[in-house]
Amino acid sequence: xxxxxxxxxxxxxxxxxxxxxxxxxxxxxxxxxxxxxxxxxxxxxxxxxxxxxxxxxxxxxxxxxxxxxxxxxxxxxxxxxxxxxxxxxxxxxxxxxxxxxxxxxxxxxxxxxxxxxxxxxxxxxxxxxxxxxxxxxxxxxxxxxxxxxxxxxxxxxxxxxxxxxxxxxxxxxxxxxxxxxxxxxxxxxxxxxxxxxxxxxxxxxxxxxxxxxxxxxxxxxxxxxxxxxxxxxxxxxxxxxxxxxxxxxxxxxxxxxxxxxxxxxxxxxxxxxxxxxxxxxxxxxxxxxxxxxxxxxxxxxxxxxxxxxxxxxxxxxxxxxxxxxxxxxxxxxxxxxxxxxxxxxxxxxxxxxxxxxxxxxxxxxxxxxxxxxxxxxxxxxxxxxxxxxxxxxxxxxxxxxxxxxxxxxxxxxxxxxxxxxxxxxxxxxxxxxxxxxxxxxx
Numbered sequence: 319x320x321x322x323x324x325x326x327x328x329x330x331x332x333x334x335x336x337x338x339x340x341x342x343x344x345x346x347x348x349x350x351x352x353x354x355x356x357x358x359x360x361x362x363x364x365x366x367x368x369x370x371x372x373x374x375x376x377x378x379x380x381x382x383x384x385x386x387x388x389x390x391x392x393x394x395x396x397x398x399x400x401x402x403x404x405x406x407x408x409x410x411x412x413x414x415x416x417x418x419x420x421x422x423x424x425x426x427x428x429x430x431x432x433x434x435x436x437x438x439x440x441x442x443x444x445x446x447x448x449x450x451x452x453x454x455x456x457x458x459x460x461x462x463x464x465x466x467x468x469x470x471x472x473x474x475x476x477x478x479x480x481x482x483x484x485x486x487x488x489x490x491x492x493x494x495x496x497x498x499x500x501x502x503x504x505x506x507x508x509x510x511x512x513x514x515x516x517x518x519x520x521x522x523x524x525x526x527x528x529x530x531x532x533x534x535x536x537x538x539x540x541x542x543x544x545x546x547x548x549x550x551x552x553x554x555x556x557x558x559x560x561x562x563x564x565x566x567x568x569x570x571x572x573x574x575x576x577x578x579x580x581x582x583x584x585x586x587x588x589x590x591x592x593x594x595x596x597x598x599x600x601x602x603x604x605x606x607x608x609x610x611x612x613x614x615x616x617x618x619x620x621x622x623x624x625x626x627x628x629x630x631x632x633x634x635x636x637x638x639x640x641x642x643x644x645x646x647x648x649x650x651x652x653x654x655x656x657x658x659x660x661x662x663x664x665x666x667x668x669x670x671x672x673x674x675x676x677x678x679x680x681x682x683x684x685x686x687x688x689x690x691x692x693x694x695x696x697x698x699x700x701x702x703x704x705x706x707x708x709x710x711x712x713x714x715x716x717x718x719x720x721x722x723x724x725x726x727x728x729x730x731x732x733x734x735x736x737x738x739x740x741x742x743x744x745x746x747x748x749x750x751x752x753x754x755x756x757x758x759x760x
Contacts, residue, residue, distance in 0.1 A: 327400050334407035335394045341411045342390070349418035350454055353425040364456060364503055366560070370430055376496040377439040382486065383493040384442060386464060393467040396474045405521050409466045413515045417459040420511075426455035432498045443497075458500045461508025464490050466516060469596065473521075503563055509600075510567065516597035517574075520588060529583030532675045532749050540671060541580035544605075548572035568604035575605050584651035584667040592648060592655030592665050599654075606652050609670070613703050620706075623699055626736045627722060629690065630698055632713055633705040644696035645689035649682065649708040661699075662689060668708045673746045674715075679753050682712035683719045706741040711750070714742065718753050726750035 390410065397403040435443050468487045475483055494500040531537045551569035555562050578586035588598035599606075613635075623633025623640070631643070638646050638656040646657040651667035664685045668674055674682065689698050702708035714729035716722070723729045726747045733740045742750075 326398060327403065328395075330400050331395050331397060331403045334403050335391055338394060338407040338410050339391065342414050345411075345414045345418040346454070346459060349421040352422055353427070353454060356425055364426060364501060364559075364563075366502060369502055373495050373498075373502070375433055375498050377435045377443070379489070379493040379496040380439050380442045380446070382489040383460070383497050383499070384446070385486070386460060386467065386490055389467050389471070390463060393470045396470065398474075401523075402470075402521055405519055406466070406470055409515050409519050410463060412519065413462040413466060413511055414459060416515065417454075417457055417462055417508075417511055420457060421454040424456070430498070446499075455500060456504045456507045457511040458494055458504035458508030459511075460494050460500070461491060461505050462512040462515070465509055465512030469516060506564060506567070510570065513597050513600045514570070517588070517595075517601050520595055520597070522590060522595075524585050524588055527582075529578075529581060529585070530675065531583070531669075532673045533745050536745070537579045537669075537672055541576045541578075544572045544576035544579065548576060571602045571605040574602055578669060579672075584669050587651045587667060589651055589654075589665065589667045592657070592663055594652075594654055602652070609652055609703070616704055620704060621738050623701070623705065624737050625697075626713055626733060627717070629695060630686070630700065630713065630716075632709055632733070632737050633699060633701050635701050635703055635705075637699055637705070638701055640699075642697055643699040644693040645698040647682070647686055647689060647698070647700045647709075647712070649700070649702040649712060653703065662692060664689060666712070668702070670703060670708070673743075673749050674708065674711050676749055676752050679711065679715035679749060680719065683716040683753075686712065686716045687720055704739075705737070706739050707746075710737065710740045710742055711746050714746075714750055715753055718750060726753075 393410075394403060394406050397406050432443070434440070464487060468483070471483055472480060491505065494505065495502065548569045548571075551565045551572065555565035555569065558565070574586050578584065586598070587602060588595040594602075617634055617636065620634065623631040623637035623643075625631050631637070635648075635650060635653055635656055637643075638648065638661070639658060641658045641660065643658065643661055645662040646655075646664070648655055648657065648663065648665045649668050651669055655663060655665065657663045666678065666682050666685060668678060686698070686700060700709045700713050710733055714726065714733060717729045717732065718726060723732055729750065730740070730742055730747065733742070
């Protein structure tokens with residue numbers, strides 16, 4: 319048996335650190351210099367009137383503020399594979415480049431002068447002022463980099479050190495305010511930038527490729543609706559300003575969902591092993607909160623899980639919590655798994671309101687049959703959000719492919735007999751009709 323372990327790629331990590339560190343100074347330094355050369359009338363300021371009175375100036379917080387420089391390099395060096403090293407360095411560079419572009423397009427300045435500080439802290443503020451002048455406010459690059467660094471550190475630190483990491487990161491986040499380096503709205507915009515970059519560059523690869531749907535016209539229509547919703551939120555943010563800028567979050571979430579329906583498919587939610595990755599979860603949170611409210615409204619008038627054939631149950635996502643199910647097939651792309659810990663869990667992320675493709679139908683049918691063979695005679699749950707469309711289509715595909723029924727109309731008739739509410743429309747039946755029975759060539 320080969321017990322040799324792979325050595326840490328220190329040389330590769332140092333190479334990327336030598337690229338990322340100068341890249342930061344190049345992008346950020348040039349943007350800072352550009353803002354400093356503009357006339358005062360061309361450099362705005364976004365701050366609440368109460369910030370100067372209520373946000374204190376704490377000189378000692380320059381220590382956590384400066385510490386991110388050390389953490390910047392460490393976050394690359396602690397990565398254990400070439401892919402992770404490259405992704406982390408590219409995340410840091412992309413966040414710096416995109417933020418610097420924002421600084422050039424919308425130059426901003428901190429709204430008031432910092433008090434004089436003496437001693438060690440004064441020297442640290444003086445050193446900061448040599449490079450980090452009071453420009454480049456929103457999005458806070460400090461906060462963007464902090465989010466990116468925090469994800470890698472949390473992934474590698476032992477569990478006993480995580481509380482200390484979280485506490486120190488909170489101190490760093492607060493320090494951008496208490497050093498009078500940033501205004502309040504710079505923080506959520508900085509988080510948004512960090513989240514966006516981590517979503518664009520996931521550590522575990524995501525197949526960003528052209529997605530093919532069974533109903534292109536319907537997918538385009540849904541994409542257009544979400545895009546219009548995104549544009550409406552963005553316009554309201556620009557109109558209200560102040561706290562209204564937070565509407566840029568749902569605007570971004572709806573834009574991402576529109577991108578999913580138009581181009582990328584379920585990959586936009588980055589659901590792996592039943593969990594959405596942190597960046598995707600945060601980025602799409604407003605959309606998912608809205609979807610959850612809609613789901614709760616409709617669940618009031620819907621039954622729980624119902625048995626379609628002996629051992630195979632069809633129902634909403636909430637039924638997955640029930641301990642009676644030995645296996646769960648989750649067909650949602652937008653929700654984290656709710657399956658009972660003891661259940662044998664399988665996942666096939668599908669977009670809501672669209673019929674699955676023949677390939678997705680076949681894959682779902684195979685996953686269900688795999689569960690059935692692993693747990694003979696035990697109850698299995700197939701669910702989507704409400705148990706009406708995606709899950710019904712997959713169960714129908716399983717019934718057809720494994721010859722429990724003759725064809726799509728027979729599968730639909732059986733489902734409607736056993737399940738009170740099933741929404742399979744003509745485009746679903748067309749895809750199901752093209753599904754081969756087991757042993758036949760597709």
